[in-house]
Amino acid sequence: MIMRDRIEEAAKRAFSEFGYKGTTMDQIARLAGVSKGAIYLHFPSKEALFQHMLRDVIAKVREAFEAAQVEGDDYFRNLERGLRALMQFRGDHAMLSKLVQEVRQFGTAEARAGLQEIEGAVVDYLARHLQRGVELGVVRRCRVDLVAFVLLRAYTAVLRDFSPARGPLSEEDLYQLFISVFVDGLRLKERETAAEGRPTGEGG
């Protein structure tokens, strides 16, 4: 069983450095110090090996989210911290960021499908997290799958496309956005008017 581990280790390194398309089975075999045929004793194809490695990534993503949770802290504070941890993870995890680059640069179908699979898993996980919030009575009843998807995409879009183009966002900016848009909602409640920092109530 030591051989299988060596193959997985080599595959992880290769996919992380060269992406899906840029990695060859020969390369993995060489890196693992085994023959090419040996790989096929454990995995039926390059794509199967790749998808096996993706499962590792998915597990790690969850761990990153969970590691950001602080026991006893406010539900939404924890959720926001988790979302930020997910964003951080994308930059830190070599294989993930390589796949993102590969899709952008070459549009490799397998890499694209892989990222979609990861996103799907993360959305599922987030949805379950939200569902727990609903059952705890802190989150409004809603289509948690849809909300999870929107949260993830919103964070990704803001950090990837907004921030670089229109000036960087501080953690505080992001947290304020999260609270004011998603948590409290955009509608200004009557009783909040005075607290909004407007000195007088006179409106044009």
Place this chain on the structure above:
Amino acid sequence: MIMRDRIEEAAKRAFSEFGYKGTTMDQIARLAGVSKGAIYLHFPSKEALFQHMLRDVIAKVREAFEAAQVEGDDYFRNLERGLRALMQFRGDHAMLSKLVQEVRQFGTAEARAGLQEIEGAVVDYLARHLQRGVELGVVRRCRVDLVAFVLLRAYTAVLRDFSPARGPLSEEDLYQLFISVFVDGLRLKERETAAEGRPTGEGG
């Protein structure tokens, strides 16, 4: 000046049908019934002509948003109707949907830049709309540019990537998402607990 109009009309038709890369200056000239040199009397390059046509699209997008507004109706109802109109517009407007397809299929740089320009203009427009809401006292104070960006991206993502993969969304689903996530916020307020449709307050 009739000649310039003929050129613009031909350019619009050509870009709409063949995209940026697929359209040639000869083609536009033929379609407009003028010589190629004539085009260069009015536009310094293919790209300049293309960007001129984009300004038309941007104006039309705004009109589509405004046409969806109902005088006297609730601000957020109008906003949601406007967002849905923007989504509709993308599918209906030939040049816009062709550019989206071109970017997906070939990744043409000019088409990508064009779409970004349109998005930027729409976000600016939406941000001003939100700012008016803030001044009217119906929208919470916030970074309207960031919120406008998030709203547009959220709607696009849901309709383009969520809905096709996980079953279609009715207008009602979308409106509920909009209200519960963006307008009222995800946080369940104390007084709402009873109204949420849960018969008794007992929670496991």
Place this chain on the structure above:
DNA sequence: CTTCTGACCAAAATTCTAATTTGGTCACTC
């Protein structure tokens, strides 16, 4: 037997080159 190897193959990707097409120009016509 099972575990593993590496030469081998068809298919896919890449490279090289010739031929075509394209955006843009300009001497010329009207």
Place this chain on the structure above:
DNA sequence: GAGTGACCAAATTAGAATTTTGGTCAGAAG
């Protein structure tokens, strides 16, 4: 001055030649 279209360098395409790649399998190793 407004408009034309032959013309050009540069970019794109076409397609054959070559290399690389995922996957196989007869046989070595244990």
